[in-house]
Amino acid sequence: MLALGKLLELTLTDHEPAEKTQVTTRGVRLRWLGEGALEVRPPEGEDCGLDLLLSAGIHGNETAPIELLERLLHGVANGKIKPRARVLFLFGNPAAIRKGERFIEQDINRLFNGRHELSSGFEALRAAELEQFARVFFSKPERTRLHYDLHTAIRGSKIEQFALYPFKEGRTHSRRELARLAAAGMEAVLLQSKSSITFSAFTYEQLDAEAFTLELGKARPFGQNEEVNLDRLETRLIQLIEDSEPQTEQSLEGLKLFSVAREIIKHSDSFHLHLPADIENFSELSKGYLLAEDLAETRWVVEEEGARIIFPNPKVKNGLRAGILIVPDSGQRLA
Ligand SMILES: O=C(O)CCC(=O)N[C@@H](CCC(=O)O)C(=O)O
Numbered sequence: 094m095l096a097l098g099k100l101l102e103l104t105l106t107d108h109e110p111a112e113k114t115q116v117t118t119r120g121v122r123l124r125w126l127g128e129g130a131l132e133v134r135p136p137e138g139e140d141c142g143l144d145l146l147l148s149a150g151i152h153g154n155e156t157a158p159i160e161l162l163e164r165l166l167h168g169v170a171n172g173k174i175k176p177r178a179r180v181l182f183l184f185g186n187p188a189a190i191r192k193g194e195r196f197i198e199q200d201i202n203r204l205f206n207g208r209h210e211l212s213s214g215f216e217a218l219r220a221a222e223l224e225q226f227a228r229v230f231f232s233k234p235e236r237t238r239l240h241y242d243l244h245t246a247i248r249g250s251k252i253e254q255f256a257l258y259p260f261k262e263g264r265t266h267s268r269r270e271l272a273r274l275a276a277a278g279m280e281a282v283l284l285q286s287k288s289s290i291t292f293s294a295f296t297y298e299q300l301d302a303e304a305f306t307l308e309l310g311k312a313r314p315f316g317q318n319e320e321v322n323l324d325r326l327e328t329r330l331i332q333l334i335e336d337s338e339p340q341t342e343q344s345l346e347g348l349k350l351f352s353v354a355r356e357i358i359k360h361s362d363s364f365h366l367h368l369p370a371d372i373e374n375f376s377e378l379s380k381g382y383l384l385a386e387d388l389a390e391t392r393w394v395v396e397e398e399g400a401r402i403i404f405p406n407p408k409v410k411n412g413l414r415a416g417i418l419i420v421p422d423s424g425q426r427l428a
């Protein structure tokens with residue numbers, strides 16, 4: 094296989110390839126852009142007009158999505174996948190991937206949309222670099238821009254595979270994209286209602302891409318992902334890359350929609366989350382439940398009907414999100 098098809102191996106060994114550009118026997122151009130970054134260009138005259146950014150390893154211990162991108166890249170490099178889209182493959186935090194940790198010093202996925210400028214350290218530098226890779230990739234006019242940032246979660250979940258759809262004032266969430274997500278195996282989508290500092294929020298808000306964080310199961314080490322079934326997503330991604338996607342039903346039947354009621358922000362070391370350590374994502378919380386307490390007698394009491402919790406994590410740094418309280422959404426505001 095072409096050396097550049099082994100992007101994961103290059104990244105895990107911190108190796109810079111001697112040849113930065115390689116062309117497959119089918120005329121597909123692979124270009125190494127920097128650590129963990131590889132651009133794929135279809136042969137002349139076969140480009141379908143889609144620019145697809147696929148990122149994984151923004152959190153270094155979330156290996157199932159990294160393995161998925163590796164399989165796709167191998168398929169491209171050995172000619173089994175015939176790209177008609179431009180694709181940018183990004184492994185987000187190589188140092189953390191090498192260590193099998195969520196992050197080294199700070200969570201990269203809290204450093205986008207300008208936050209890296211207020212910070213320092215290599216993760217801040219990497220976030221700026223990832224923004225730049227994405228900015229250059231999505232700089233071509235009149236093309237369709239799509240970004241999937243692939244993750245797995247810290248804990249188990251009542252709904253295994255779901256997407257988070259970023260928010261931008263004046264922009265409407267797309268029914269067509271939701272139908273595509275359902276076809277890719279997503280069981281639920283969380284519609285965000287405010288700006289955010291994640292990678293998908295950056296490409297959505299600043300680069301005009303349709304962009305999503307996809308949560309695909311529970312985070313496990315490399316080689317231990319048998320329980321994470323990515324077959325439907327993998328099939329859809331190959332279809333997107335090859336421009337062979339079947340007409341997607343616009344029906345969202347079966348897809349559960351949620352919106353954010355409140356983000357629980359940890360303000361101090363006195364923050365206390367009143368949830369069992371093994372609580373699953375999407376667990377329901379009853380009205381009146383005392384969810385969290387913080388200094389200055391701050392209390393988070395559930396007031397919403399049908400509330401559920403996702404990503405509860407009292408260990409985050411002060412000032413960051415320690416959980417999201419979500420509620421069912423009727424989908425009335427979709428375009
Ligand atoms: O399991 C958890 O608590 C976190 C899983 C994870 O990494 N989720 C992403 C979601 C990003 C988004 O809000 O779009 C994250 O927290 O960065």
Ligand SMILES: [Zn+2]
Binds near residue numbers: 152246
């Ligand atoms: Zn993650």
